[in-house]
Amino acid sequence: MSGSEPLLRAVGLTRHFRIGGFFRPQALHAVDDVDFEIGRAEIVALVGESGSGKSTVARLLARIYRPTRGEIWFDGREIAGLRSRKQKLSYASEVPMVFQDPFSSMNPAYRISHGIERGIKLHRPDLARRERDAEAERVLDAVGLVPASETIHRFPHELSGGQRQRVGFAQALAFRPKLIVADEPVSMLDVSIRIGILNLMSELRERQGVSFLYITHDIASARYIADRVLVMYGGHLVEEGTTEEVLQRPKHPYTQLLVAAVPDPRAPLGIADASDTGEPPRVVDPSEGCRFAPRCPLAFDRCRVETPLRREVGAGRQVACHAAEPDELLRETA
């Protein structure tokens, strides 16, 4: 991303949830001070374990939650400043979401056409009925559900999981989106089907110029389609960089653990024997300090009292860790 304004920019994005009773109020820090950018026609993967706050980021972008602090700039406008219904609708149509579970995200009582055309009716009221039908067929065609004129009259139960997830993307496409937020779109699908959905996302980026925020805990699939990777841990963004950089030379100890844990059938036995206690981080009223420190093999005293800030460790490469070294140093020690 050179110079020009990115499609989306999040600055100091924070979301806390109040939990506990009236007498013992606590704050769950789901997302804390997260900055990132998404360029035009770029696929950015957001990876992290369950509970790391990645879905909360998705929901903040989709305006399902309001941020506790921080700003989201989309196409040069701050989205908290969207006032009129028209502005909000237009944002919603430009940044649709695709959900994880294709089995529960569709109404079983209606045909496929219903979900797609309802969105079109709401977001593109200028289209006449016939045009709506044509548009619905166009998007079904674009996601590979051919023949579209037949699929459109099917019910969700007549489709397989992979096909349903394609319908999810078709619904999003009908809005003429600029950025699709895909929250674990393949994790419920069979392995043999997953790759088809990933290929579909790459294709939509190529042909329609759509950007994606691809949220996943499967970093191998992130490598397959994403240009850049953001790694979250315990509500913090701990590492960022181009996919190859981050996965081939992870700097943050958590990213290293994550990369080592990926089962790789092509690798010989017994490599990367990561030992790990696997305790989830404390995000309810957390104290200062790195949230990964209790699990971190490199942790020293400073990590427990001072939250590491993100710093530049190479071109477009950021990491939030006291122990991580910049590129040059690493090369010397290696």
Added chain:
Amino acid sequence: MADRLLEVRGLRVAYASDRGPVIPVDSVDLDLDRGEFLAIVGESGCGKSTLLYAIARLLGPPNAGEIIGGSIVFRGQEMATLDEQHLRHIRWRELSVVMQSAMNALNPVLSIGSQLEDACRAHSTMGKREIAERSQDVLRLVGIDPIHLRSYPHQLSGGMRQRAMIAMALLFTPDLVIMDEPTSALDVVAQRSLMKQIRELQDRLGFAVVFVTHDMSLVSHFSDRLVVMYAGEIVEVAATRQCFDNPLHPYTQGLLDAFPSIRGPKKHLLGIPGAPPDLARPPAGCRFAPRCPQRTERCETPPPVVEVDGDRVRCVLYDRAEVAV
């Protein structure tokens, strides 16, 4: 390890449906030695879970499946026709099951301790103190602090809940532990540490594992042998390493090609186009033929099971008699 623990022959299971019987497990042969780790992989709906339930004799209402043929010999005893009373003696003591979703399998309103106690009372005559001791032992075994005997499932993380389930399965140190996708709700880091722990426990206690999963890469470093199922049939049985290095059946090849790799060169993957067949009306010939990139006319008749270097594969490509012609 010539000590045979489980021998399944010609197993057939049927579910009733409005469109006639569905056969999710068709003529399955399976052998398992003592202390072996056998992984069964396949897509959802291929019958792998039904096969497990059949072996554990957990079919019947509400699942409403029925064994309609074949035999299951466990420790020299025929299981397929055993009555409930005898099954009670075998279940949990000699054969235990770890279910897929610990969140749903554990009772949310009972503490971990009382759920362990329940199992002990149902399957043994242990006294209160004995139960308490054994419960602490098994929790320690899976690396959970015994303090959690008083915890409720929601107080544990996903990984710990799954570990607690495994602890329960190990209460009586059974000969066989059947696991139905125990790691599918966990993230990669927790998955890996759980897999390692299962393998370590197995080495220590000597039980055999039948492990069902849809994620082939997960078991690549842990299982001894791999069974690949497709549409109710076993299409390939091979030593795990060999299966990954040199997959024989086109379906296995397709499955392996469906994984993006984290190392090495990036390449465009295709997965397996199409969807599995409707099991109420399976194709007459090879069930994989409609999706198979290497299909020929010969695939219209049921393929033979061929032995290749000690592996078994159900595919006409390896039929020597055919190749010779």
